Amino acid sequence: MRHLLSTADLSRAEAVRVLDVAEQMAATQQREIKKLPTLRGRTVVNLFFEDSTRTRISFETAAKRLSADVITFSAKGSSVSKGESLKDTALTLQAMGADAVVIRHGSSGAPLRLARSGWTSGAVLNAGDGTHEHPTQALLDAFTLRRHLVGGGPGGGPAADRVGADLAGKHVVVVGDVLHSRVARSNVHLLHVLGARTTLVAPPTLLPIGVETWPCEVSYDLDAALRGDVQGPVDAVMALRVQLERMDAAYFPSAREYSRRYGIDAARLALLPPHASLLHPGPMNRGLEITAEAADGARSRIVEQVTNGVAVRMAALYLLLAGEDA
Amino acid sequence: MTTTLVRAARPLGAEPRDLLLRDGLVAEVAPAGTLTAPDGARTVEAEGLVALPGLVDLHTHLREPGREDAETVDTGTRAAALGGFTAVHAMANTAPVADTAGVVEQVWRLGREAGWCDVRPVGAVTTGLEGQRLAELGAMADSAAGVRVFSDDGKCVFDAVLMRRALEYVKAFDGVVAQHAQEPRLTEGAQMNEGAVSGVLGLRGWPAVAEEAIIARDVLLAGHVGSRLHVCHLSTAGSVEIVRWAKARGVDVTAEVTPHHxxxxxxxxxxxxxxxxxxxxxxxxxxxRALRAGVADGTIDVVATDHAPHPVEDKDCEWSAAAMGMTGLETALSVVVQALVEPGHLDWAGVARVMSQTPARIGRVASQGGSLQVGEAANLVLVDPAARWTVDPSAMATKGRNSPFAGRELPARVVATFWEGHATVLDGALATARPAEAGSTWTR
Structure with a gap:
């Protein structure tokens, strides 16, 4: 891998390789000394044009645990948040010798633009671009799902049982604001390449035109999807964040109606088979797309997703900066 | 004034003819090899070349006044001449906006001083393009610039009452409203066509209905008040269908498409x-496909460039921060040959119709859009239909480097352009500007 821009660019072998390396990284994180020397002397720049505390911290932690030098650059609110300076910012970082640029940007396609423009020679890692993609989120979701659904079962048996495996035959329901979700796009591509089935559930207003061309099924009815009426029994459900401002733009009438039709609560989780997991990319709007009871319940893998995020980002940085060809 | 003998060109693609251009007029036309050059005349060997009436662009952004960093009347009309144009209509979205007689006269005068082609200013429909009050359309019509085309291009005249009044009002001086059809609410923040690709890319969609709904409203309005309407840059199959329906109903509507679409x-x-x-x-x-078919069957009347130069920094950035627009003057004819002539939708007479004669008629440019007959103004372009060339934006006369055709090989090349007998382009390169004091017998 030269860059990590979109899960659509990943082959099955590359995706599985990331998950396998992440297993190794996760194992090192159980040790008392968590730091590895792998990226000593390499510089990773976190270029955040959009606020995102959790993603930024996750990448910072991942890079530091690999002993890289980390520079975090938050452009939000400064004059740099104006569009034309992406180029100048990139040229500046290039001049300072960045080996990898982790970029979060509000404009869809900005990481691809950065990777192809020649403004930087470093590896570009997409940490979320507009409403396009968030590939490391999808990878950590897949990592979490593999741990629970493949091999040893809940919580994961020995990692060796999972290494090399994909998610063949598994079924994931993704519910929420698909239209504006970079997480959904990255997950649809990745779950497909890993052999899983995906069902997207949303009100029609929050589905993009053309969604019928995506490698997944679509339903407006959450209960039917959870019961298995759309694509068979469900192995996991992923709730997406819904921004309340969408209500003002008439995507849905009220928070209450949204929760009633598309919110995840204990009653809906009870429709699932016993082994099924609940994921959420965070940050959650408790009471809107997910109830506290569901978020904190036994099926919830939400806190674990955060932990796994560090391992997956370590794997991505390792493969981009130090990895032999997968 | 120089006399020129054009030898053995094929007028509108027909049999070769010699054409003698004298005193700004087509003085003689005769079978190839039968005319001899008078003393002191320039001879242009045009064997194998197609002669077309000078091209007339109904939709050009020259950016001056206000954005001289993007383009000036001089650089834009140099590009026009190289593209085979002898007249361009300069859109009103300058700074200040061309919404008064003063601004349109300034642009018109800058065009005469530059000396590369006719510059016909387009007047804004509403003051400041703000869609609130009619600009002084009559004053612009009566000015030295003689404005006949009015447009808020870049913005849609969205208010139905204002659109109706504008359509009615310009009848008094034989004007036409050229609508930029874009429903503003449906296109808030829109970044690209709404469809399968926008969904995958996560870019906010620009639905076809936002264009089609306005066109449907406007053809009904134009029919109701008995005015002529021109629709700028059709881009969807549905728009073609609506215009076809309106024409069948007898509405006086004309439509344009850009080469890039x-x-x-x-x-x-x-x-x-x-x-x-x-x-x-x-x-x-x-x-x-629908747009090409629309040109072929006459539903779409003209091809207009929507030449929209931007400085490098406005395009050298991420998608959502970038300006909208593409250059087009120097590639238009070649793109039309590739998209319409080579697939058999148009012959050369058809090219003359959609790129010269009909735009001149819509813009009421009397001296332009002829058919190379004796007695007409000597506006013509010589085209090498067999040439192929690779587009290199850095070699263009326009200041804009934003050509979507960069690196493509295109057919057909402009060899020479004559503006009222004056050679603005010879051997595929700029010749000389016409001296401003030469004036024109054909003003307005």
Whole structure:
């Protein structure tokens, strides 16, 4: 891998390789000394044009645990948040010798633009671009799902049982604001390449035109999807964040109606088979797309997703900066 | 004034003829090899070349006054001459906006001083393009610039009452309203055509209905008040259908399409290169096919460039921050040959119709858009139909480097352009500007 821009660019072998390396990284994180020397002397720049505390911290932690030098650059609110300076910012970082640029940007396609423009020679890692993609989120979701659904079962048996495996035959329901979700796009591509089935559930207003061309099924009815009426029994459900401002733009009438039709609560989780997991990319709007009871319940893998995020980002940085060809 | 003998050119693609251009007029036309050059005359060997009436662009952004960093009347009309144009209509979205007699006269005068082609200013429909009050349309019509085309291009005249009044009002001086059809609410923040590609790319969609709904409203309004209407840059199959329906109903509507909408699709946006960002957006293959068919059957009357130069920094950035628009003057004819002539939708007479005669008629430019007959103004362009060339934006006369055709090989090349007998382009390169004091017997 030269860059990590979109899960659509990943082959099955590359995706599985990331998950396998992440297993190794996760194992090192159980040790008392968590730091590895792998990226000593390499510089990773976190270029955040959009606020995102959790993603930024996750990448910072991942890079530091690999002993890289980390520079975090938050452009939000400064004059740099104006569009034309992406180029100048990139040229500046290039001049300072960045080996990898982790970029979060509000404009869809900005990481691809950065990777192809020649403004930087470093590896570009997409940490979320507009409403396009968030590939490391999808990878950590897949990592979490593999741990629970493949091999040893809940919580994961020995990692060796999972290494090399994909998610063949598994079924994931993704519910929420698909239209504006970079997480959904990255997950649809990745779950497909890993052999899983995906069902997207949303009100029609929050589905993009053309969604019928995506490698997944679509339903407006959450209960039917959870019961298995759309694509068979469900192995996991992923709730997406819904921004309340969408209500003002008439995507849905009220928070209450949204929760009633598309919110995840204990009653809906009870429709699932016993082994099924609940994921959420965070940050959650408790009471809107997910109830506290569901978020904190036994099926919830939400806190674990955060932990796994560090391992997956370590794997991505390792493969981009130090990895032999997968 | 120089006399020129054009030898053995094929007028509108027909049998070769010699054409003698004298005193700004087509003085003689005779079978090839039968005319001899008078003493002191220049001879242009045009064997194998097609002669067309000088091209007339109904939709050009010259950017002056206000954005001289993007283009000036001088650089834009140099590009026009190289593209085979002898007249361009300069859009009103300058700074200040061309919404008064003063501004349109300034642009008109700058065009005369530059000396590369007729510059016909377009007047704004509403003051400041703000869509609130009618600009002084009559004053612009009566000015030295003699404005006949009015447009808020870049913005839609969205208010139905204002649109109705504008359509009615310009009848008094034989004007036409050229509508930029874009429903503003449906296109808030829109970045590209709404369809399968926008969904995958996560770019906010620009639905076809936003264009079609306004066109449908406007053809009904034009029919109701008995005015003529011109629709700028059709980009969707549905728009073609609506215009076809309106024409069948007898509405006095004309429609234009850009060269880029005849060749390019939204698939090109997948790399997020803002050179493909344009308003209206690039659409789908089905739309391209419908637009070509629309030109072929006469539903679409003209091809107009929507030449929209931007400085490098406005395109050298991420997609959503980039300006919309593409250059087009120096590639228009070649793109039309590729998209319409080579597939058999148009012959050369058809090219003359959609790129010269009909635009001149819509813009009421009396001296332009002829058919190379004796006694007409000597506006003509010589085209090498067999040539092929590779587009290099850095070699263009326009200041804009934002050509979506960069690196493509295109057919047909402009060899010479004559503006009222004066050679603005010879051997495919700029010749000389016409001295401003030469004036014109054909003003207005």
């Amino acid at each position: 005849l060749l390019l699709t939204d698939e090109l946006v997948r790399g997020y290169d803002p050179v493909y960002k344009v308003n209206p957006p690039l659409r789908t293959d089905d739309d391209v």
